[in-house]
Amino acid sequence: MTYDLDFERPLAELEKRIQSLRSKRPEKINTSEIASLEQELSERTAEIYSGLTPWQRVLVARHKNRPYTADYIRFLFNDFFEMRGDRAFGDDHAILTGIASFNGQTVVIIGNQKGRDIKEKQECNFGLAHPEGYRKAQRVMQHAEKFGFPVITFVDTAGAFPGLESEERGISEAIADNLLLMAVLRTPIVSIVIGEGGSGGALGIGVADRTLMMENSVYTVAAPEAAASILWKDSSFAHQAAEAMKITADDLYHLKLIDGIVPEPIGGAHKDPRTAANYVGEALKEEMRYVQAISLDMLLEQRYQKLRSIGAPDSLAALKR
């Protein structure tokens, strides 16, 4: 079944009716009835998806069939070579890194990877990275700087792994080190939130010259459930928290915290991953042109000024005007 989210129930019913009409014996199939139902389905899908609430977008952003970093790599890059390991402790599958050709140019790719089936999910620790994941990312960023390769990061994680091993191996330091490095890395960085941008674990690969979000992705300092359980004293108020926190691409673009929004196919990226990837590819090409059109010194100055201005009195006052 393609439509499996709660708010998609009317769509799922239409889909079921279409399926049952299709499953009749060939001579009994009413093609015009099917065509009209399909028309209705696509119209209703467009209608529902054009008015998603922030919480519904959280559900889409977390959808089990949503394309992940590895899918975008497959669709958009040539000759991908995976770079593994932090050269100190281990290889964290929750962060996927490597070099590849994009639009005729070698780039470094860093992305959170959640894992599709149960086995892969376990290998990727559901996208929750350990310190060695961030240190692997740090290693490949330094590699990018050394060879002058631009960096593209795909953000899609609920957060860094909250566990004893993370603390023992310095998860705070690993994330902080990346923030420090990305602030001054002498090569362009473009980041795109493809699903969940969750907290410091997301930002740990997300500081960039240009930050994009996909239409149905979300970016949060804490999961709406966590915010609800603290501020509403009840995690079932997650949809209110999602609303209040301004977590959607649209909200964050208007707050000038991100630089662009990448559209998704009707019904979300998971309905048509290839088309979603095409949109992402087009957006990345444009951003690559933008960041490579100016000198590196200018780019780094712009990057610093952008970071410096976030939440500064002047920029907050400008928002209110």
Place this chain on the structure above:
Amino acid sequence: MRDINQADSKFAANGDSLNGGSPEKRREVPPDLFIKCPKCREMLLSRDLTLKVCPRCGHHFRLTAKERISSVLDDPDRFIELDTDIKSSDPLQFVSKSQAYSAKLADIEKSTDLTDTIVTGMGHIEGIPVSLAVMDFRFIGGSMGAATGERITRTFERGIQHQCGAVIFTASGGARMQENLFSLFQMAKTTAALTKLSAAKQPFICVLTDPTTGGVTASFAALGDIILAEPGALVGFAGPLVIEQALHQKLPPDTDTSEFALAHGMIDAVVDRRSLRPTLGRILRLYGG
């Protein structure tokens, strides 16, 4: 400042000062009030505590920002507090459970002596000028909002301007959820600002105090040129409560303490509050301060 720093430079660790009552109120409290140490469970006379440290077991009670400033500067009266006009402007116009965040901010400002979770300014430690910032856990759990990040950024910038080191005392539960991405991105902003101080070859000394977790630990606080921590402080990324809830994992009792951080190579030293000022002085002198 002087009135909270008693003549003998001891802080009364009574309930009132722990909750950050006004200095006026504090003077009304009898000096021989009893207080129970949560660690050794002894009933203690508040006047026996030096800098709010238990004389029996060494437990460090939490300090307010003002108490901290009094304890660490040569002359707290000469502390120049800055950035008091940088306050949260509630950029998301956040309301939870019919409580407006802006109203909450106003309440906390009224009930404490604070205008944000961090007090920043210039002072001297053992004769050496420092750009100082002190977090106070009473202000929305020491959480890092946009104003907090701006004040930290200015603390680093003043180090460059005055050619002196930056000293920051952290106490934070992490992010300010009511400011969502404005809060999260302060991790990147403060860290970027630190690169400028480093380029000016001025040291950043970070002192982790109870409790320091979340976004603060995963940004500037993990990046001190020297990192110190007070004994027994909760210091970590997620903290044991979150880990035990998330993973139903039983943790060793010292997980995410200063001593745990020291043992795992995350910090340089655990320093008793009573010797913190001379320790900071010694370090700052080594950088030519």
